[in-house]
Amino acid sequence: MIRPNIVEQGHALLAAGRAQAAVDLIVDAAKRGHGEALHELALWHVFGDPVPRSFAAARALFEKAGAAGHKAGARTHAVFVAIGAGGRADWPAALALLDQAARHDPVAARQRELIAAMKLKPDGTPAAGPPVEPLSASPKVAVARALFTLDECAHVAALSAPRMTPSIVVDSVTGREAPHPIRTSDGTVLGPIQQDIVIHALDRRIAAVSGTRVEQGEPLSVLRYAPGQQYRLHHDCLPGEVNQRVMTAIIYLNDGYEGGATQFPAIDTEFRGEVGDAILFVNTLPDGGVDERSRHAGLPVTRGEKWICTRWIRTRDFDPWGMRPA
Missing domain, CATH: 1.25.40.10 (Tetratricopeptide repeat domain)
Known part of the structure; x- marks a missing residue:
């Protein structure tokens, strides 16, 4: 034995x-x-x-x-x-x-x-980054092309793959789990224990291109969509949250799939990124209120698998330590 x-x-x-x-x-x-x-x-x-x-x-x-x-x-x-x-x-x-x-x-x-292979200053901050191309001035939606390299995208996906679980919600009364009504995908979160130094460097790059501090960002979330899966129309702001999600960064990690564009119906805009491209958008109004025009959807994937990672950026520093390792 x-x-x-x-x-x-x-x-x-x-x-x-x-x-x-x-x-x-x-x-x-x-x-x-x-x-x-x-x-x-x-x-x-x-x-x-x-x-x-x-x-x-x-x-x-x-x-x-x-x-x-x-x-x-x-x-x-x-x-x-x-x-x-x-x-x-x-x-x-x-x-x-x-x-x-x-x-x-x-x-x-x-x-x-x-x-x-990264262009970093001695303190680990990015020495340079791609230009930001505006898609919409109001609400603010922009694209940073090739924010991540092909190797970096593959690293994020490989680190996340063993941790992927189906998206669910838990009934607050019964405690029963059920499929997520808005997001039909598999996902994971790369918290402080799950991440590595590469992920931290990429988080710093997202902060730099978004004009925010790295401490404002939630841990990187990684999502995988199979054919037919989608993220229905939603808003990234959280009801009643004081330290609100003021900005979102989504990075496309792969290609070889069809469908899956990010759609903003209120401004008649869709974006389908190449590998490493990022879309950045502001979720709130200047007074801190929710900007309903930033509601967006991840349209259904029609062929192949779509991989993305998302970083939600808060008004102030965010404490990531409540997450247990998967």
Whole structure:
């Protein structure tokens, strides 16, 4: 009989309601330098369950996990340093960590190749970006062509593919899940734990081309539409939300499909991007109210698969840490 590893034993104890026993087991293994235990304890500190939330503790544990040979731990430590989670943000230090990890980790090596191909300033911000072409002055709708490269689009899709789940809604009364009535697609969110340094660099590029701060953006959402799937007419603003979604950026990640254009009926405009093209639009009026003219639809795909990623940009900084890894 194969004995479960330390992390599996910890999960079994949690499932049995023995949280303290699980913590004791994982903490003891972490103190002995067990890479998987160090990584698991770091994740527990990120989500505050079953230990107190502490990004500083998580950052230190990811570092120790990487030093113990845990490849994902090393990559996540680099992300934490890049985004400033649990400590100071330091882009050059994050790249140095990724370089170190790349010596023994092909995944980290590929991330480093993608970063090396980007035109970045020493602090990781984009050195240049594509021009923005207006499609509509009011509401503001614009296009940034080739915002992502072909390799970058493929990276976003590959990172997202194993995490894709059908779009659903949950009844607030019964708790039952049902197909999403507006969006018929598969999707995932690349939160701080799911992302890598490449995604963070792309988030910075979206911020630069949209004239916003990277901290205002929600984590990148990735959607995949099969034939017949669509995103029916909707508005990206959230009812009653104080920190509103003032702007949306959609990047087209692939070609080889038919249909699937982004349609704005109020201004009689449709856009179907090439690989890497981005469409940017403002969702609110100057006074902060909802601009109903920015309602839009992702028209049905008629052949092939359509992949896009979306970043919703808020009025103020957005806290992305409520999301658990898929």
